[in-house]
Amino acid sequence: MDPPASPDQPTVENRFHPWDQSPSPDLRMRAATIKAKAKCPVTHKDINYTCPLSGIPTHHSREAWEHDEEYHKTKKWEILKKVNIYEHDLRSGRPFPEFDFPTDQPEDMLVNFKTWDTYLYTRSFYSMDTEFQLAVVTKMLTFPTTIASVLHQFSPYFLQPKGPITMEGLKSLAALRYTLYPENRASTIRERPVRIFLLNAKSESLLPPHIWKELAYLFPGVSFELHFIGPECYFDREKKRFIVKDTPIVQRLDDSMCFYFHTQDFHVLHEAQDFFPYDPYLDVFFCFHPRFAAEELSDTWKKAVPGLLDSKCAIFSTGYHKQNVDSDYNWLVENFGKDLDILMERTKNVFGSTKWELNDLDPQDVFQFNQQLFGFRGKRYHAVNKEI
């Protein structure tokens, strides 16, 4: 009864190719990189064998692949297979009607933040029927939607014990929601735009502006300034390299949205007092994959985190996977535990990317963008009544 499926319709079968025989030169290149740089987890030798289940080079030889019991027991190959088919779908050249994004949300239609499906449906995105369409779109939308899902009044994160938000977290979020919902406020004074600082910005700073505009549609009547901070936040497409400048690069999209690219580290800007004064009602920090605990970054973060805590604004941070977010969290608590309050316990991000990725240097290290989420803030000290 149904018409035969068109080859444009992505399925697991028609998107599966072993990477070293991939129709796409990019992926053959990545297979070669894995073979050249990664080491087999069993024999610790070069990788020469492509797993027939996932189509990704994972082991030194067929024997090593057979002997890797954990690999088969945890069904790691299922995730690797998803990496494979999603990458091939992106390069398949099919039409992508799902990139036709909606604009303003009609006032009488509420947005549901329960899951990606309810969000996309209530925002009236193009119908994302398969995991392939979700993977393509959520990888981009995860950045603005993660921000919105934390700050929105219909946030899926509840106060403890029903959810991950602590009492301190509710205080910070209440302050921000006071600003984000001007229609519920007695005073109509608009002081200045809400500033969202994106620290150590990498891939998020390369997103097209209309993706960030999603924030303005979700919070109508509020204007935003997005501050991308970090040496890799401004990529010059003509010169094909990251630019470092002393002054911020400003791009105004429209009345409600303005982008600032600060190509220095946060502690430099903080010490120069470029962002003063901070206001917990108007400012919030988001660190997408900060990797606080990573060796090559921990020096910069050791200088930056005191400034962040000093601002007393809420800071939310995401991680690639459970281990990544655990090490970040433990690093923070170890180094700055006395000075910070946890706003949000570590939790799985409802609006993480659904697209699986793999690390070319270790193909079994699989991750998703913004998979995990937690929040913290510098301690606020209140006046204490002393009886003398």
Added chain:
Amino acid sequence: MLPTLARFAARGSSYYENGSYRMSPAMIRARRPYFWRNFGTFLIIASVPLGVYLYTFSFLHTDDLEDIPVPPLSDEQVQELQKEYRKEKAEQAAAESRKD
């Protein structure tokens, strides 16, 4: 406002399959968390008219219509009915004559 709604409707139609108007998999997934609770609400609301109907049905069935004579009738019953009929006619005629 109208252009926004029109754009909304155009994209919204992608949630129904062309021709058959079946719900798309994305719409079914979005509605799944609410399906059982919505179904419960439907049952509660539907129980009101259904209850009214069933109550009326059972109430009317307590009447077995035994006071209505159904043929075949015995001669005695026929005579009694004819007597009743004549009496009724006579009363009617009396009433009409009084009116004139």
